Amino acid sequence: MDATTHPHGTPETDHHDEHGHEHHELGFWRKYIFSTDHKVIGIQYGISGLLFLFFGFCLMMMMRWQLAYPGQALPVIGKALGYIFGPGSMPDGKMTPEFYNSLGAMHGTIMIFAGVVPLAFAAFGNFVVPLQIGAPDMTFPKVNAASYWAFVVGGVIMLVSFFVPGGAAKGGWTSYTPLGVIADKGPNFNPFFNGQTLWLLGFIFLITSSLLGAINFITTIIQLRAPGLTWMRLPFFVWAQFVTAFLLLLAFPPLEAAVVMQIMDRLASTSFFMPTGLVVNGAALQVSGGGSPLLWQHLFWFLGHPEVYVLILPGMGIVAEIIANNSRKPLWGYKSLVFAALVLGFLSFVVWAHHMWLTGMGSAVSAFFQTTTLIISIPSVIILSAFFISLWGGSIRFTVPMLFATAFLPMFGIGGLTGIPLAFNSADLYLHDTYYVIAHFHYIVAPGTIFALFAGIYYWFPKATGRMMNDFWGKVHFWPSLVCMNVIFLPMFLQGMLGMHRRWYDGGQGWNVSGEHIWGLTGFQWNTPISIAAWVMGLAQIPFIINFFHSIWKGRKVENDNPWDATTLEWTAPSPPGHGNFIKAPVAYRGPYEYSLPRRGKDYTMQNEPIEASELTTAHPTREPVLRA
Secondary structure (H helix, E strand, C coil): CCEEECCCCCEEEEHHHHHHHHCCCCCHHHHHHCCCCHHHHHHHHHHHHHHHHHHHHHHHHHHHHHHHCCCCCCCCCHHHHHHHHCCCCCHHHCCCHHHHHHHHHHHHHHHHHHHHHHHHHHHHHHHHHHHHCCCCCCCCHHHHHHHHHHHHHHHHHHHHHHHCCCCECCCCCCCCCCHHHHCCCCCCCCCCCCHHHHHHHHHHHHHHHHHHHHHHHHHHHHHCCCCCCCHHHCCHHHHHHHHHHHHHHHHHHHHHHHHHHHHHHHHCCCCCCCCCCCEECCEECCCCCCCCHHHHHHHHHHHHHHHHHHHHHHHHHHHHHHHHHHHCCCCCCHHHHHHHHHHHHHHHHHCHHHHHHHHCCCHHHHHHHHHHHHHCHHHHHHHHHHHHHHHCCCCCCCCHHHHHHHHHHHHHHHHHHCCCHHHCHHHHHHHCCEHHHHHHHHHHHHHHHHHHHHHHHHHHHHHHHCEECCHHHHHHHHHHHHHHHHHHHHHHHHHHHCCCECCCCCCCCCCHHHHCEECCEECCCCHHHHHHHHHHHHHHHHHHHHHHHHHHHHCEECCCCCCCCCCCHHHHCCCCCCCCCCCECCCCCCCCCCECCCCCCCCECCCCCCCCHHHCCCCCCCCCHHHHC
16 A cells, blocks of 8 residues: 655555445446435536526516516416416416415525525535545535435425416515514415425425535534644634535524424414414404414524525635635635634524614614624625735736635625614614615625625635636636626615615516616616516526536536645545545645735645645745744
8 A cells, every 4th residue: 555654653654445346337326316326416406406496587577578578478478387387377478476475475585595505505515625625525425415316305395386286486585573473375286286385395305405505614624634633723614614604504404493393383274373363364264372473483584594694605615715816815814714604604593683673672682682693794894804914915816716715705795784784673674675685695695605606606616626717718608607796686676775666576666666777767667677687697698508517518628636726625536526525535724715825836835735845944824833943
């Protein structure tokens, strides 16, 4: 066995020798479908997440027609959609209010829980984290496979709900009670196979999937790091995934319990969330009563706010890797980034009630949540500032991943800054449930997180496939997407300040305030350019889809395993990595971002390169003091 000795006595061994007795050729189903290999599962999550993102985006594009041209038949496909989604959805190609509500509820649910979370956390985490920490696989490979298949089952149940009598859930993506309990009930609905109940059942599988993944990630990062890879030598992406896993592990169980309780309220006539004295359609509702609709809001938002950081932290981790690599210098303030991410994770659990200002909480409780909401902006600002400072003085390469990563910075900044007014209950009383909130949230998640995800796809694509995506078509994808994102969401701030409600199917044309002119158009008239931009952005994703699938088979082959001249351990593995990931188990001798070190023949030094004698007396910001002794 070929071995070299690590300074602490840990052998660097040949993975093929070490695991050779376990390895045998797997059939197609075990290798690509029911795989336990973290790389295959990561790719499965990635492609599934992209498909759900595209489907959720299509739902939004249908909604935008109704908002721009309310009551008019959707051209070309309108009548066909009526056959697909049922007679109550698009009669004569015109969207019904009920179908619009279903599209709104399912757009939010699918984009967040079946799209961004599986892509940001599970896909990138599964593929990249074990490679970045020098591990041969995840700690629990079969739990990993179970996590993916629980996600698939949950997603399929969500999709099936469109085709049951009455259509998909109409209670909004938050499924607020008591509406969430009484919706889709009555003589025209099956007691179980109805949109709202299937939404809840699908949610249970999606939550279970995330919990299984979170346990696996935490264990893997703690237990399977390569020799020498101390906590402060971890790439920031690994730290981001580590904090995200804890958010999921601690925040999802209360919501899973709440979902089970809401199912019980719907099917077993319990009253966890159903108060006494409810009147529905002029008749008193017969329930045992005593429940609290506010309890559902508390349990939902106790997940719902950490969930925002579940979306954004992996994106920040991806952006950190790409900025360091393409500015050819170390990340500025690495330790401050790590501690900011940890503080962000902790504070995300004590701000949830700022989603509930309209429930009439007392001034003391209100003051507490306003204060914590303002404080949580501080670690976000630290992270964003560190990224901007990291660009200063860098030799920047504007590769396609870098275009998306640098666009992330101002877009996330706009999203964060516009959230500060919502932290104050006095301002939120007016802005709550208007298009202002839609714009604020989407600036964080759409040109924020989703741009980071595109950056990550372009960046790690050669590691996964051994081929590069086409640069030209990557730029054709980027520029229209950036322009359209801003044309879509910037006017929504104006609509929100005019008071347009985020859930009205007629686009707000019946609301007097939205008739006022701002920037030359009324609030209602702004829906037309917004919708056109949304459809153009849909077209702008076609180059990405073609580029992605074409490059898997026909893309330019990489000349070496490290096409970006990066420093972290995943680039020491073959492209694509084989069984066990590494030809020789890596050993980490240095920090993750050692770019442009003095007196070296190249501008990057990989983590597995031993310390040279000349370096022991050379100060460097990412070097640990023990190495300079």
